[in-house]
Amino acid sequence: MKKSIILAIGNELVEGIIIDTNSKYISKKLLEIGYKTVAINTLPDDLEILVEEIRDSLKKADLLITTGGLGPTEDDLTREAISKTVGKELIFNEKLYNSILKKVKEFHSEIPKNIEKQAWVINGARIIENPVGTAPGQILQIGEKQIIILPGPPVEMKPIFEESLKFLEKFEKIYQKRIKTLGIPEAILVEKYKDIIYKYKDVNVATLASHISGVELRFTGKKEKVDEIVKLLKEKLSDHIYALDNETIEEVVFKKLEGKSVSFAESCTGGLISAKFVSIPGISKVFKGAIVAYSNKVKEKVLNVNKNTIQKYGAVSKECVMEMAKEVSYFLDTDYAVAVSGIAGPTGGTKEKPVGTVWICAYKRENDYYLVEKFFFRGNREIIREKSALNAFNLLRRILS
Amino acid sequence: MKKSIILAIGNELVEGIIIDTNSKYISKKLLEIGYKTVAINTLPDDLEILVEEIRDSLKKADLLITTGGLGPTEDDLTREAISKTVGKELIFNEKLYNSILKKVKEFHSEIPKNIEKQAWVINGARIIENPVGTAPGQILQIGEKQIIILPGPPVEMKPIFEESLKFLEKFEKIYQKRIKTLGIPEAILVEKYKDIIYKYKDVNVATLASHISGVELRFTGKKEKVDEIVKLLKEKLSDHIYALDNETIEEVVFKKLEGKSVSFAESCTGGLISAKFVSIPGISKVFKGAIVAYSNKVKEKVLNVNKNTIQKYGAVSKECVMEMAKEVSYFLDTDYAVAVSGIAGPTGGTKEKPVGTVWICAYKRENDYYLVEKFFFRGNREIIREKSALNAFNLLRRILS
Numbered sequence: 001m002k003k004s005i006i007l008a009i010g011n012e013l014v015e016g017i018i019i020d021t022n023s024k025y026i027s028k029k030l031l032e033i034g035y036k037t038v039a040i041n042t043l044p045d046d047l048e049i050l051v052e053e054i055r056d057s058l059k060k061a062d063l064l065i066t067t068g069g070l071g072p073t074e075d076d077l078t079r080e081a082i083s084k085t086v087g088k089e090l091i092f093n094e095k096l097y098n099s100i101l102k103k104v105k106e107f108h109s110e111i112p113k114n115i116e117k118q119a120w121v122i123n124g125a126r127i128i129e130n131p132v133g134t135a136p137g138q139i140l141q142i143g144e145k146q147i148i149i150l151p152g153p154p155v156e157m158k159p160i161f162e163e164s165l166k167f168l169e170k171f172e173k174i175y176q177k178r179i180k181t182l183g184i185p186e187a188i189l190v191e192k193y194k195d196i197i198y199k200y201k202d203v204n205v206a207t208l209a210s211h212i213s214g215v216e217l218r219f220t221g222k223k224e225k226v227d228e229i230v231k232l233l234k235e236k237l238s239d240h241i242y243a244l245d246n247e248t249i250e251e252v253v254f255k256k257l258e259g260k261s262v263s264f265a266e267s268c269t270g271g272l273i274s275a276k277f278v279s280i281p282g283i284s285k286v287f288k289g290a291i292v293a294y295s296n297k298v299k300e301k302v303l304n305v306n307k308n309t310i311q312k313y314g315a316v317s318k319e320c321v322m323e324m325a326k327e328v329s330y331f332l333d334t335d336y337a338v339a340v341s342g343i344a345g346p347t348g349g350t351k352e353k354p355v356g357t358v359w360i361c362a363y364k365r366e367n368d369y370y371l372v373e374k375f376f377f378r379g380n381r382e383i384i385r386e387k388s389a390l391n392a393f394n395l396l397r398r399i400l401s
Numbered sequence: 402m403k404k405s406i407i408l409a410i411g412n413e414l415v416e417g418i419i420i421d422t423n424s425k426y427i428s429k430k431l432l433e434i435g436y437k438t439v440a441i442n443t444l445p446d447d448l449e450i451l452v453e454e455i456r457d458s459l460k461k462a463d464l465l466i467t468t469g470g471l472g473p474t475e476d477d478l479t480r481e482a483i484s485k486t487v488g489k490e491l492i493f494n495e496k497l498y499n500s501i502l503k504k505v506k507e508f509h510s511e512i513p514k515n516i517e518k519q520a521w522v523i524n525g526a527r528i529i530e531n532p533v534g535t536a537p538g539q540i541l542q543i544g545e546k547q548i549i550i551l552p553g554p555p556v557e558m559k560p561i562f563e564e565s566l567k568f569l570e571k572f573e574k575i576y577q578k579r580i581k582t583l584g585i586p587e588a589i590l591v592e593k594y595k596d597i598i599y600k601y602k603d604v605n606v607a608t609l610a611s612h613i614s615g616v617e618l619r620f621t622g623k624k625e626k627v628d629e630i631v632k633l634l635k636e637k638l639s640d641h642i643y644a645l646d647n648e649t650i651e652e653v654v655f656k657k658l659e660g661k662s663v664s665f666a667e668s669c670t671g672g673l674i675s676a677k678f679v680s681i682p683g684i685s686k687v688f689k690g691a692i693v694a695y696s697n698k699v700k701e702k703v704l705n706v707n708k709n710t711i712q713k714y715g716a717v718s719k720e721c722v723m724e725m726a727k728e729v730s731y732f733l734d735t736d737y738a739v740a741v742s743g744i745a746g747p748t749g750g751t752k753e754k755p756v757g758t759v760w761i762c763a764y765k766r767e768n769d770y771y772l773v774e775k776f777f778f779r780g781n782r783e784i785i786r787e788k789s790a791l792n793a794f795n796l797l798r799r800i801l802s
Binding site: 012013014015016017018019020021023024025026027028029031037038039040041042043044046049053056112155187208264266268269270271272273274275277278279281282283284287288289290291292293294295297298301302331332333344345346347379381382385 | 413414415416417418419420421422424425426427428429430432438439440441442443444445447450454457513556588609665667669670671672673674675676678679680682683684685688689690691692693694695696698699702703732733734745746747748780781782783786
């Protein structure tokens with residue numbers, strides 16, 4: 001397999017001001033076309049360090065990708081560093097300069113100092129236009145090796161990187177399928193299904209366990225065999241498998257809801273379920289709205305939860321989430337509804353209901369059907385709320401099956 | 402300044418399965434005690450590559466920090482690689498082994514294979530207990546240099562790293578203050594306030610512009626001077642400065658609301674404002690609830706928005722958000738309210754109201770006061786919704802001042 005190295009360049013990255021999300025995106029795409037990323041190096045805007053790292057990386061990898069350091073300021077040194085390392089001069093490109101100037105006039109009230117820096121191209125490099133910002137990408141062939149130079153902002157990096165892939169040699173694609181599961185520990189999952197999993201000797205199996213989103217199984221190998229094993233597991237594990245590959249559970253639920261409508265009643269999640277759902281374009285086809293009933297008064301007044309229910313069982317109870325789910329489905333007039341009430345912490349826990357106790361109810365109005373479950377989630381406030389949202393979608397998915 | 406290098410180790414990191422968030426956290430903390438991170442290298446679980454990178458890094462840096470590769474599986478090779486590079490053998494620590502076994506029995510139904518691997522300690526290293534998981538941290542002194550070995554999961558890494566800082570030499574602290582602004586472009590900000598900014602020659606000024614969260618100014622230098630410049634700018638820029646240092650705008654608003662209550666009426670943000678607010682522990686003191694009125698029917702039925710208003714002006718209008726804000730404050734009985742309605746795209750835009758058009762209204766019930774503004778946000782659906790939420794909090798902040 002061909003080797004790639006990614007250099008993520010910028011003081012703001014090494015100083016911990018922002019997180020490099022580009023490299024994850026790039027290495028994932030590269031793997032699909034047969035390049036294995038052997039290192040991702042985050043580096044400061046420092047000419048000496050950059051030259052040394054670029055030189056080292058070109059020794060180790062077939063493909064070098066840099067992101068960042070293409071801005072107009074004196075700090076931005078990626079072009080200079082690559083030019084110096086490979087011994088090819090920077091050449092001012094007038095046509096490029098004019099197109100940059102045109103964009104600048106559109107975006108800004110005044111022209112930034114030194115903007116002409118972005119029109120300098122390494123001798124022999126192919127220019128890849130930036131459809132979003134001003135700094136173009138560049139691709140350089142050095143003997144048998146290639147260098148792809150990309151800007152740092154993800155919105156600019158992505159389209160240029162996609163375009164640059166056209167100029168890369170493609171290798172055998174790896175066939176991979178992923179299964180995402182919830183509510184079943186890794187050890188039990190593997191133990192229970194090892195007969196299936198290990199029957200396919202040529203299929204490589206990797207597991208990835210996450211505190212929040214459950215255990216993911218990745219199968220790599222011949223398409224036919226991988227598809228077989230995934231099909232078998234889907235049948236056996238339908239309550240636990242909530243999505244395949246890059247799908248999110250929100251998207252799975254959205255598709256299953258086609259032609260129907262849904263609403264949410266949220267307490268401890270505080271709008272998180274709705275916010276995740278609304279991130280899907282076109283969601284208005286199925287989503288009508290939600291009531292974030294954070295205080296008990298709102299639960300009683302807006303959602304009509306019986307005062308006695310809360311007094312007798314508490315707001316974090318089976319009875320309360322069942323009333324919340326049914327009421328919101330009638331109030332917002334939807335076919336389905338999900339309600340969540342729990343203790344996200346750090347305070348508010350008791351011996352009977354410790355922090356992490358969450359009740360979730362999915363409701364189908366047509367046949368007055370409730371699916372209600374109690375969860376104990378470990379983790380901090382953020383993790384408990386994330387897990388609650390994920391499992392709320394999973395309960396909804398199950399009554400939609 | 403002392404130099405540090407961080408090695409983030411794990412196949413799942415280089416393959417783009419998960420993002421390394423540890424290094425940002427670590428480098429930020431290190432900067433505060435006088436260590437400048439000169440490189441963050443993400444590496445696969447590969448003994449040869451690890452040995453080479455550890456050797457190189459020890460040449461370049463005073464402090465080397467590794468995260469990941471301390472699990473019990475054969476893939477986990479960080480301990481072995483460091484041991485090999487520095488020429489110090491791994492020694493089995495029986496006491497550590499017993500404490501690991503005890504934890505394992507608590508967490509799991511069965512004992513993972515090879516768990517004894519985690520009880521191997523590099524000769525001469527100090528062990529730092531893992532309060533969350535099983536793999537302990539280790540600190541090693543090699544001549545004048547130090548190596549800190551940390552597990553990969555952030556929930557385990559953080560407490561061990563904090564503890565390990567006790568054993569590091571501290572250097573002069575850098576005094577830094579940050580100002581976060583909204584709604585003012587970088588060029589104008591610097592142009593308009595350069596008299597103040599450049600009057601303090603000894604104070605270093607850096608700007609960081611983000612597509613979503615606006616322009617951040619960072620001032621580094623003598624405490625007295627930095628505090629002066631921040632105070633001056635706060636007075637001049639009060640509408641635009643929404644937070645200082647690590648504060649988020651949610652936290653600023655939460656503090657200002659003390660003794661008062663608030664509710665939200667959300668359309669295009671779809672629960673995002675509420676979800677962000679509820680991430681703050683103890684928020685129930687001020688937050689009562691929200692109505693996510695995604696469909697117009699919910700706006701009319703639940704929020705009592707006049708049908709004529711929507712017909713005449715549309716749901717994305719000044720009139721509509723004003724009604725939404727007032728209604729939700731009465732419906733959920735709160736002192737303040739914020740309402741948002743906009744077009745997040747990718748579809749739904751018109752010539753008069755293109756994608757990115759968002760109306761926001763902050764409302765104070767006591768004196769029937771409205772602060773209402775129209776925004777045009779550039780970016781995709783996610784960015785438009787994020788910007789809407791941020792500016793919703795900022796309008797609320799302004800009527801709370």
